[in-house]
Amino acid sequence: MTMRRFEGKVVLVTGAGRGIGRAVAERFAREGAALALVSNDESNLTETVKELEAVAADILAVTADVSDNGQVRDAVEQIVRRFGRVDILVNNAGIAWEESVLDITPENWRRIIDVNLNGMFWVAQEIAKVMVRQREGVILNMASTNGLVGEAKYAHYNASKGGVVLLTKTMAIELGASGIRVNAVCPGYIQTPMSEAIDDTEFVDQYVRDKIPLGRTGKPNDVAGVFAFLASEDAAFVTGECLVVDGGQLAF
Numbered sequence: 001m002t003m004r005r006f007e008g009k010v011v012l013v014t015g016a017g018r019g020i021g022r023a024v025a026e027r028f029a030r031e032g033a034a035l036a037l038v039s040n041d042e043s044n045l046t047e048t049v050k051e052l053e054a055v056a057a058d059i060l061a062v063t064a065d066v067s068d069n070g071q072v073r074d075a076v077e078q079i080v081r082r083f084g085r086v087d088i089l090v091n092n093a094g095i096a097w098e099e100s101v102l103d104i105t106p107e108n109w110r111r112i113i114d115v116n117l118n119g120m121f122w123v124a125q126e127i128a129k130v131m132v133r134q135r136e137g138v139i140l141n142m143a144s145t146n147g148l149v150g151e152a153k154y155a156h157y158n159a160s161k162g163g164v165v166l167l168t169k170t171m172a173i174e175l176g177a178s179g180i181r182v183n184a185v186c187p188g189y190i191q192t193p194m195s196e197a198i199d200d201t202e203f204v205d206q207y208v209r210d211k212i213p214l215g216r217t218g219k220p221n222d223v224a225g226v227f228a229f230l231a232s233e234d235a236a237f238v239t240g241e242c243l244v245v246d247g248g249q250l251a252f
Ligand SMILES: NC(=O)c1ccc[n+]([C@@H]2O[C@H](COP(=O)([O-])OP(=O)(O)OC[C@H]3O[C@@H](n4cnc5c(N)ncnc54)[C@H](O)[C@@H]3O)[C@@H](O)[C@H]2O)c1
Pocket: 014, 015, 016, 017, 018, 019, 020, 021, 038, 039, 040, 041, 044, 064, 065, 066, 067, 092, 093, 094, 095, 096, 115, 119, 142, 143, 144, 145, 186, 187, 188, 189, 190, 191, 192, 193, 194, 195
C-alpha cells in the first residue's frame, strides 16, 4: 500500500520538468500532496504536468529561471496566491557539464554558480520568508557527492554544490527556532537526461565497476524516496544534515 504522508501539504519542486525533479514531484503527488512545479523549460514542465495531473491533488506549473531573483520572487508570489502556503520545498534545479579547470570560461563559471548556488539561495530565501510566517516548513536542497569530495573536470559544479552544503547547514542553524528544518540530499551517479548528455554507456559501465559497491547507477526514484523521508515526520529531529544517496561510492 502506498503511504499518504503528504495529504493537505503543498510541495514546491524546482527543476520539475524531467529527471530527479520529475520523480520527486510524482512521489509527493502519489502520497497526496498538491504540487507547485517550477522549471525554466516550459515544454518539459508541460510534460510533467500531463503525467501527473491524474495523480496529484492539485498542480500549479510556473515557468521561471531560478538564477533570476526577480523571476523567483514572482513565481513564489504566484504559488502563495494560489495555495496560501508552502509546506515543503525541494530545491532541485541544477545544471552540469564537464570542463577542465584551465578551460572554464568566465561565462560558464558564472552560469553554473548562478543556477546551482545563487538560484538555490534565491528560492530558499523567498520560501524561508513564507515558512517563517507559517512558523513551520521543510526546505530540502539538492547538493551532490560532488559537494563533499572533488571530481576532475567539475570545478564549477563541485564549488556550487559545496556551497549548497554549507548554505543548508547555515539555514538550519538560523531557521530552527522558527520551526523550519533544512536538509540536503547528496546523490552520487543517477541516470537522468543530465548524466546521459554527459557520459556514454561504456564510461558508465566502467564507472559502476570501479566505484559503486551496489553495482548499479541510481535511479531518480532512489533519490525521490529519500526526499520524501526527509520531508516526513519520521525525520522530525533531522536538520542541517546532508544525506548521501550513492550506492556506497563514498564508503571507499
Ligand atoms: N544526475 C545525477 O547524477 C545527479 C547527481 C547529483 C546531483 N544531481 C543534481 O540533481 C538535480 C537534478 O538533476 P537531473 O540529473 O535530474 O538533471 P536534468 O537536467 O535531467 O533536470 C534538471 C531540471 O532542472 C531544470 N532547470 C535547469 N536549469 C534551470 C533554471 N535555471 N531554472 C529553473 N529550472 C532549471 C531543467 O529544465 C530540468 O527540468 C541537479 O541539481 C543536479 O545537480 C544530479
